[in-house]
Amino acid sequence: MIARWFHRKGWSDLVIGLPYVWLLIFFLIPFLIVVGMSFATRTSTAPPFGFGGENPLVNLAGYARLFSDTLYIRAFVTSLVNAAGAMVLCLLIGYPMALGLTRVDRGWRNILLMLVILPFWTSFLLRVYAWMGLMGSNSWFNKLLTAGWNILVPQAWAVANVPLMHSNFAVVLVMVYTYLPFMILPLYANLERLDPTLDEAAMDLGSRPFAVFRDVTLPQSIPGIIAGGMLVFIPAAGELVIPTLVGDSSAPMIGRVISDEFSSARDWPMASAVAVALLILMVGPMMIYARFDARAQARERQA
Amino acid sequence: MKRSNTFLLTMLGFGFAFFYVPILSMIVYSFNASRLATVWGGFSTKWYGTLLSNAQVGKALTLSLEIAVISSTTATILGTMAGIALARFTTFRGRTLFSGLVTAPLIMPEVITGISSLIFFILLGQYLGWPAARGFTTVTLAHITFSMVFVTTIVQSRMLSADRAIEEAAMDLGAKPWQVLRDVTLPVISPAILSGWLLAFTISMDDVVITNFTTGPGTTTLPILIWSKVKLGVTPDINALATLIVLTVGLCVLAAGVGMNRAERRAERDRRLAYRANQ
Numbered sequence: 001m002i003a004r005w006f007h008r009k010g011w012s013d014l015v016i017g018l019p020y021v022w023l024l025i026f027f028l029i030p031f032l033i034v035v036g037m038s039f040a041t042r043t044s045t046a047p048p049f050g051f052g053g054e055n056p057l058v059n060l061a062g063y064a065r066l067f068s069d070t071l072y073i074r075a076f077v078t079s080l081v082n083a084a085g086a087m088v089l090c091l092l093i094g095y096p097m098a099l100g101l102t103r104v105d106r107g108w109r110n111i112l113l114m115l116v117i118l119p120f121w122t123s124f125l126l127r128v129y130a131w132m133g134l135m136g137s138n139s140w141f142n143k144l145l146t147a148g149w150n151i152l153v154p155q156a157w158a159v160a161n162v163p164l165m166h167s168n169f170a171v172v173l174v175m176v177y178t179y180l181p182f183m184i185l186p187l188y189a190n191l192e193r194l195d196p197t198l199d200e201a202a203m204d205l206g207s208r209p210f211a212v213f214r215d216v217t218l219p220q221s222i223p224g225i226i227a228g229g230m231l232v233f234i235p236a237a238g239e240l241v242i243p244t245l246v247g248d249s250s251a252p253m254i255g256r257v258i259s260d261e262f263s264s265a266r267d268w269p270m271a272s273a274v275a276v277a278l279l280i281l282m283v284g285p286m287m288i289y290a291r292f293d294a295r296a297q298a299r300e301r302q303a
Numbered sequence: 304m305k306r307s308n309t310f311l312l313t314m315l316g317f318g319f320a321f322f323y324v325p326i327l328s329m330i331v332y333s334f335n336a337s338r339l340a341t342v343w344g345g346f347s348t349k350w351y352g353t354l355l356s357n358a359q360v361g362k363a364l365t366l367s368l369e370i371a372v373i374s375s376t377t378a379t380i381l382g383t384m385a386g387i388a389l390a391r392f393t394t395f396r397g398r399t400l401f402s403g404l405v406t407a408p409l410i411m412p413e414v415i416t417g418i419s420s421l422i423f424f425i426l427l428g429q430y431l432g433w434p435a436a437r438g439f440t441t442v443t444l445a446h447i448t449f450s451m452v453f454v455t456t457i458v459q460s461r462m463l464s465a466d467r468a469i470e471e472a473a474m475d476l477g478a479k480p481w482q483v484l485r486d487v488t489l490p491v492i493s494p495a496i497l498s499g500w501l502l503a504f505t506i507s508m509d510d511v512v513i514t515n516f517t518t519g520p521g522t523t524t525l526p527i528l529i530w531s532k533v534k535l536g537v538t539p540d541i542n543a544l545a546t547l548i549v550l551t552v553g554l555c556v557l558a559a560g561v562g563m564n565r566a567e568r569r570a571e572r573d574r575r576l577a578y579r580a581n582q
Binding site for chain 1: 341382387415418455481
């Protein structure tokens with residue numbers, strides 16, 4: 001009986017049903033609870049929320065505070081600026097690297113590609129930690145930077161050491177370091193597929209190398225730029241580990257604010273409201289990414 | 304052309320220096336005799352001794368490995384099922400929601416996943432009495448949930464590029480759908496399943512944020528142990544631990560990469576030989 005059910009239809013029901021139910025229970029329900037929580041009222045009970053009082057079901061106080069309290073607006077601005085900065089720097093460093101990878105010969109290329117991916121497999125936390133060692137005021141790297149700075153600028157601007165740690169610059173630098181592979185890999189995949197004869201044709205028609213790049217290579221690589229850009233921007237905007245370790249705690253990013261509201265302030269409804277707001281801000285970039293990703297996959301299937 | 308290549312190769316060199324100088328610096332400073340982690344005070348291996356005699360580190364590593372093996376294996380089973388479902392069953396009720404559920408965890412900020420899982424587990428404990436406390440079980444459940452979708456992505460894209468004709472041939476020869484899955488489809492996608500498992504394992508071994516939210520007292524994984532120490536600053540024994548981790552992972556990935564490269568070249572050569580033999 002069971003065997004027959006299994007052979008006819010049961011196996012496909014299981015293949016769909018098990019992961020479906022799992023994600024419904026452990027992903028969708030928790031997420032809906034957070035959305036619901038953002039409309040709740042903070043109480044001093046355990047767990048610290050409830051529905052009642054002046055606003056029984058929908059309490060929009062949390063969302064109102066998002067706009068009235070400058071802490072949240074500043075945190076959102078800091079996050080978006082840092083993530084955008086990391087995205088642009090990743091593009092400026094990653095684009096020439098990806099293009100360079102398409103120009104080295106095959107044997108080397110595989111080795112170099114692996115060297116791009118290798119840091120991604122090693123611990124994320126330890127890659128952030130490696131920079132903490134470099135940026136500290138006594139480190140060789142900081143001394144080198146300080147010496148360079150003191151030589152280049154007038155005497156009056158000389159410093160004992162460059163204040164790298166605990167700044168927004170440090171956050172952007174470490175984000176670029178940890179997310180650069182996410183920029184290089186989609187760009188490389190895109191650039192590698194381009195037809196080199198187009199470059200040659202442009203060159204034969206008298207274009208200079210930079211003009212070839214600007215008029216032929218760059219326009220064709222826009223899907224890769226967008227894919228890489230979003231892969232850097234989306235995780236960077238919600239980043240928690242990097243700003244906690246190397247960031248300026250007086251100008252926190254939004255991830256830090258959510259975590260602090262939740263753990264230190266024990267204000268679950270507020271933490272949830274900030275989380276929902278972050279997701280709403282991220283919907284735009286996510287949709288852009290999904291659109292370009294779907295188009296790229298469709299093209300791949302055609303080829 | 305030549306000048307632009309010089310520029311690109313310089314950028315490549317600069318980029319790889321950027322990737323590897325911090326890691327190399329950390330490795331060098333793990334052999335620093337000085338207690339000050341960033342000031343060189345001569346060569347010494349004493350921090351490795353300190354590290355090896357630290358029972359906490361061994362315990363955390365064992366715990367991380369246990370959680371990673373259980374969660375990545377479960378995540379691979381569930382993730383593979385979801386990948387097969389999305390690639391082969393084009394119409395079933397709730398497919399749009401399902402494909403959304405498979406994509407959303409990939410782009411959801413970790414803080415939000417962490418907080419929502421924590422609230423969920425706390426409320427479950429409050430109203431159902433299970434889980435009574437947070438620890439091994441809750442961390443493992445959270446790891447399964449956010450790593451299974453990575454497996455799904457890999458399996459799904461392998462399924463879509465696989466040749467369906469073999470499956471159809473098996474079907475024509477009288478195999479039942481379930482037998483086709485077991486004897487044809489699964490062997491074909493087994494490399495994707497393996498890389499999915501490896502990715503899920505790495506993600507679980509590496510996770511800080513979600514683990515930090517879903518763990519409880521007494522359940523300290525290796526990343527959580529490092530996290531609690533690193534928040535206080537750079538110390539030489541963490542340099543030593545980091546060096547061991549980076550070298551272990553690096554050697555494994557290099558070996559896997561070299562192996563794959565060689566297999567690829569062998570396959571290429573076989574294909575060429577087969578082509579010539581057919582001419």
